[in-house]
Amino acid sequence: MSTLGPPPQRIAVEADQVRRLVAEQFPQWAGLEVRPVANGGWDNRTFHLGDTMSARLPSAAEYALAVAKEQRWLPALAPQLPLPIPVPLAEGRPGADFPFAWSVHPWLDGEPASADRIADPVRFAADLAGFLVALQSVDTTGAPRPGKHNWFRGGTLGTYDELVQRALDGQGLAREIWTTALAAPWDGVERWFHGDVAAGNLLLREGKLAAVIDFGTCGAGDPACDLAIAWTLLTADGRRAFRARLAVDDATWARGRGWALWKTLGTCARTRGRADREAVEARRVLDEICAEYLTGR
Template identity: 85%
Template sequence: MSTLGPPSQRITVDADQVRRLVAEQFPRWADLPVRPVANGGWDNRTFHLGDAMTARLPSAAEYALAVDKEQRWLPVLAPLLPLPIPVPLAEGRPGADYPFAWSIHPWLAGEPARLERVADPVGFTADLAGFLAALRSIDTDGAPRPGKHNWFRGGTLRTFDDLVRRSLDGQDWAREVWQTALDAHWDGVESWFHGDVAEGNLLLADGELAAVIDFGTCGVGDPACDLAIAWTLLTGDGRRTFRERLAVDDAEWARGRGWALWKALGTYARTRGRDDREATEARRVLGEIRAEYLKS
């Protein structure tokens, strides 16, 4: 299996299986109701466990690599961050015909941060930049470097060069964006990154940023991967505020734009011919990247 390809085999998990896992391994919670979380993610199968917790079960062996990392590091990161993150409450082991390690987390309430739900885009941008700045400031000693556990987030964009070039489809501007990103120098100073700063992992309460979830792709390395949100969610004014608050130089901004392009091209290729929200969103993001690049 290619380290950059899709998981070799995804598995399904149902609520009855989760009930059996909980009853076998955490009998103190055995009487709590179990039900799937709406839009509970793709990398993990997520279930409500009562009203205050979730059971989060990786859907493939590659995603299970993140369980030990989250168990080890999220309790370290949480006290140093300005917003709640899902610190694990317990680690499960294989059982009930489920083959991987898994986790129980607190339920963090909120709705995904779609642009139309954000009450104050400037305030939201400032809060997000403040969170990422705090994350970047945390000591990296012993922390996980890019690898299979996070699909090489925080590493060089050249890892994805073949995949991106196969998706360019004659778009000269996109080829320029990508080459500029590849050529942009990183000074090698590592810092913590989230790895998947996306609307589904940013939770709103009353229109304001209230929590950041899903640290499965976190690690330390080049934090430019976290800048992709500037094109996938923020407005033009938001992008400027975001860049200023994080003090991002031209080279890091170019690499961040490359991460946004990689993500948008992958979605665009997967949804080509469709007319649903995901496909429309991929086209919109590509338009944002193109417009911002041509103005720069």
């Protein structure tokens, strides 16, 4: 049975609202320009704050649960990681008709990763794996465990079984892949994970991985959720390099494939009957997952 509950009730956030919040709570930044970030996020609304900072505001109560976590843990994680991450500069309070805590972050330069922007797919995959190796090696004492704050990332795939069963819609091979993922055992050793290693959260400069952002779903538990990127973005050669650098066993790889399948089936179900870019990309990823499962490549 799913423990996820109903979808979050998102609210709109406007630039004028952010300006009022900043003026009320951080008068030293009141004169800075506030403007929306292009493709500024779904779980959080992100705005430029001057040229060197950003304001990040949760779009729903569920996402606001991550604010205190990021304020507490990103400063501790950052010195132990090989790439920049967005360490918060300040924590905002509710105000100006905005009901949640929010954050001010440094602006990290780069463009979101995409297959056509990555200069060397194998090096990119190895660099990303190296980042995850470092993240997984950080001490988990006191770290947040899977829960509502991160939609149960790092926990059991069974949390999503009800949703996946509805989305499978008679797809025999996908059902086999999902069943295999559910049955793959975890050794129970908790490790730090990011929770949403996706193209939009990986920043490139000159085609190389330069920063990792959006740690709202991070925590400690089963890190297999961070492997989904192997099917959603990496090439076949990159996927092999990624797995080798992480030294992932078969069971963990199967669970990672399951995370990729869950995410992709949800998008396929939502875009069924459409022929736009999102729908085409979801079907491509589903084909990639199935092909890799059959060939092991």
